[in-house]
Amino acid sequence: MEIVNELKKDSLKRILAQGKRADGRQMLDYRKATLQQNAIPNAEGSALCHLGNTQVLAGIKFDVATPFADRPTEGVLSTNAELVPLASSTFEPGPPSPASIELARVVDRGIRSSNCIDLKSFALEEGKVLALYIDLYVLDYDGNLFDAASLAAMSALLCTRMPKIEEGKLIRKESTGKLPLSTKTVTCTFAKVDSTKLLDPSLDEEQGMDGRITIATTPQHVCAVQKGGWGAFTQKDILELVDISFDKAKGLRSILQ
Amino acid sequence: MANSIVLPGQMVSDKPARLPYCYVENNKTYATVLSLLSDDGRLVPLCGPYEPLLDDYVVSYVSEVRFSGYNININCPANAYLSGREVAQKLTVGDVLYARISAVDEIKSVELNDARLLRGGTIIEIAAAKVPRVIGKKNSMIGMISAATGCEIYVGRNGFIWVSSKGNQKLAADTIRMVEAQAHITGLTDRIKAHLDAHKAAASPAAQN
Amino acid sequence: MEKPQLIIDGKRADGRALDELRPIKITAHVLNGADGSALVEWGNNKVLAGVYGPRECIPRHDASPYRAVVRCRYTMAPFCSLEEHGRSGPNRRSHELSKVIREAFENVVISEAYPRTQIDVYMEVLQSDGGTRCAAITAAAVALADAGIPMKDLVCAVAVGKIDGLVAVDFSKDEDNYGESDMPIAIAPRNGDVLLFQMDGNLTREELSAAMEMAYKASAKISELQAAALKAVYDGPKKEAHLVLGDKFNSQ
Known part of the structure; x- marks a missing residue:
């Protein structure tokens, strides 16, 4: 597997040196992004995101839970990612891998720090709050899971129905309306190969890249960043990519409804 | 389309016939893989893994350098073996080769010869x-x-x-x-x-x- | 919860006759990464199956010099049910189902063709509404064929049993929960061999026999749908795999 990566890296660098990408995209083009909401009607909210050949499903569930001791009046937000073994020959069944934990935590940070969900409104009574679970199911892996998972999660939240609550119990079959969201978080992930920066890396590009950076934004703020891989970014790189992220996020936000 | 699609378990002949991608049961012949049935009654698979055959030429790459030869990835579950005597130059991991299958045994261990190194690409x-x-x-x-x-x-x-x-x-x-x-x-x-x-x-x- | 009435005026709560299946939609080749894949939407169930292999058997001491090792993994997504958030990964129930499903496929997969390898069959229940193991087996068989794994037959499965005193086929969640007996059966349609057979509850010998008859009738229909799904992949140019699940599309 690793050897194939080395071969792919060589041919990736040769193509990039000519100022092109293997699939014909420009350096700062996204692949086609599609969102299908209510993919899983049993869940309180759900969406399937296609980003090129990457397919990620997000499901939202509510439960009643005990709040964290340091935040007794706030609801619980919990994000988990599964690299489902049917998505790639490199995903193995078993306990969560570091990659799946990183994916879940980066998506979580973008949503949490934007304060798009008012967790204070999830307080029910003394010692009881609502818990909102975001489950990210990676079903087909062709690179850039961060952006595909973030889009799926945000799209699922946008169609999430609030369950009716009676005497501290959830009545799931009845809804009191949609989950209120104050803003939309969008992430943009870039790969760096030598000095070239690419938006929305495909799997081949990820396998040949030196470094990666994910920038989550709301229309006003940068709300989460994660740099990965051994390759370095310069200060100038990062500021430039932040500007591009704000700009590219507009297009993605328009499909988040 | 002239050829029809057959599915695993579908009868392709009511007589016993030893054909590739078929099996015989109760003197009848059935398909084992999703395939096209050609006019001459043979099956052409539509998908499926590579079956190494003697004299096939394969594109492959070196996955491991051993004492007297090389383990070669030929897109099969098991690596093939290329003896060091078959190539003039020293190879390294990742070198791409065009080579001939010189032997296949019953557990699909494969040996290669007539290897040519492909550079770039x-x-x-x-x-x-x-x-x-x-x-x-x-x-x-x-x-x-x-x-x-x-x-x-x-x-x-x-x-x-x-x-x-x-x-x-x-x-x-x-x-x-x-x-x-x-x-x-x-x-x-x-x-x-x-x-x-x-x-x-x-x-x-x-x-x- | 109080037991709902399952049969009203000879029809079931969702309007079906006793021997009537829920609507079933099968789509083959929905994933790009997997060697073979299929989605089965069966009533409100949505089950995705993916197949990898034959590939190198790991760990090596599990490999057989005679045949490929078939591995099956059936799991339920944490968001699949109408009830509370579930746990990810397999539990005791899914371990048992994975085992009996594997044994069913060991009967039809021609594993002797690939000694020292493994074939992985992954089944993910994305949405559940009763009968998920039958939908999973039906999906896995199509995924195996889509991967080009040699098989003696395409397996399909359906549950039969008894609700409100009457023998019926293909139970919804409520019928499964409040019925008297549930009997999932996997069948090789070519020769009628029973490859998976589980049962709980109470049935007389006559009821069991009648239920099995019903399962065979239903399986003929399911196997037609499996065949059509595989043929549809090659009806025109083979397309990039694309899963379709939702009711609303937004794209950029």
């Missing part, structure tokens, strides 16, 4: 079942793609295809993928020819290099 992976269409009758298809794109192309029976970086590599790769996707539909050669003509005309001189 890229490997495209396609379904091994579609390789005969990529080659075409007497190399007609691959010859046409190679001539139109200016690329040197080596087609391995194992589904790995090596395309040189000299020439319009992207057009060659896209065209090979198009052959793979449409291999089961008649009139393939004409469509591929039209595709190549359309893109050759559109390509700028810069893209040719």
Whole structure:
């Protein structure tokens, strides 16, 4: 597997040196992004995101839970990612891998720090709050899971129905309306190969890249960043990519409804 | 389409026939894989893993250097072996080879010989079942793609295809993928020819290099 | 919860006759990464199956010099049910189902063709509404064929049993929960061999026999849908795999 990566890296660098990408995209083009909401009607909210050949499903569930001791009046937000073994020959069944934990935590940070969900409104009574679970199911892996998972999660939240609550119990079959969201978080992930920066890396590009950076934004703020891989970014790189992220996020936000 | 699609378990003959991709039960013959039934009663698989056969030429790469030879990835569950005596130069991990299968045993251990080193270029992976269409009758298809794109192309029976970086590599790769996707539909050669003509005309001189 | 009435005026709560299946939609080749894949939407169930292999058997001491090792993994997504958030990964129930499903496929997969390898069959229940193991087996068989794994037959499965005193086929969640007996059966349609057979509850010998008859009738229909799904992949150019699940599309 690793050897194939080395071969792919060589041919990736040769193509990039000519100022092109293997699939014909420009350096700062996204692949086609599609969102299908209510993919899983049993869940309180759900969406399937296609980003090129990457397919990620997000499901939202509510439960009643005990709040964290340091935040007794706030609801619980919990994000988990599964690299489902049917998505790639490199995903193995078993306990969560570091990659799946990183994916879940980066998506979580973008949503949490934007304060798009008012967790204070999830307080029910003394010692009881609502818990909102975001489950990210990676079903087909062709690179850039961060952006595909973030889009799926945000799209699922946008169609999430609030369950009716009676005497501290959830009545799931009845809804009191949609989950209120104050803003939309969008992430943009870039790969760096030598000095070239690419938006929305495909799997081949990820396998040949030196470094990666994910920038989550709301229309006003940068709300989460994660740099990965051994390759370095310069200060100038990062500021430039932040500007591009704000700009590219507009297009993605328009499909988040 | 003249050929009909058969499914695993479907009867292909009410007589016992020892055919590839078939099994015989109660004197009747049934298909084992999703395939096309050709006019002469043989099955042509539509998908599935590569089956190493004696004298097949494969595109492969060195996955491990051993004391007296090399372990070679030929797109099979197990690596093939190439003796060091078969190649003039020292190979390293990742070197791409075009080689002949010189032996296969009953547990599918494979040995190679007549290896040629391929430098630069890229490997495209396609379904091994579609390789005969990529080659075409007497190399007609691959010859046409190679001539139109200016690329040197080596087609391995194992589904790995090596395309040189000299020439319009992207057009060659896209065209090979198009052959793979449409291999089961008649009139393939004409469509591929039209595709190549359309893109050759559109390509700028810069893209040719 | 109080037991709902399952049969009203000879029809079931969702309007079906006793021997009537829920609507079933099968789509083959929905994933790009997997060697073979299929989605089965069966009533409100949505089950995705993916197949990898034959590939190198890991760990090596599990490999057999005679045949490929078939591995099956059936799991339920944490968001699949109408009830509370579930746990990810397999539990005791899914371990048992994975085992009996594997044994069913060991009967039809021609594993002798690939000694020292493994074939992985992954089944993910994305949405559940009763009968998920039958939908999973039906999906896995199509995924195996889509991967080009040699098989003696395409397996399909359906549950039969008894609700409100009457023998019926293909139970919804409520019928499963409040019925008297549930009997999932996997069948090789070519020769009628029973490859998976589980049962709980109470049935007389006559009821069991009648239920099995019903299962065979239903399986013929399911196997037609499996065949059509596989043929549809090659109806025109083979397309990039694309899963379709939702009711609303937004794209950029």
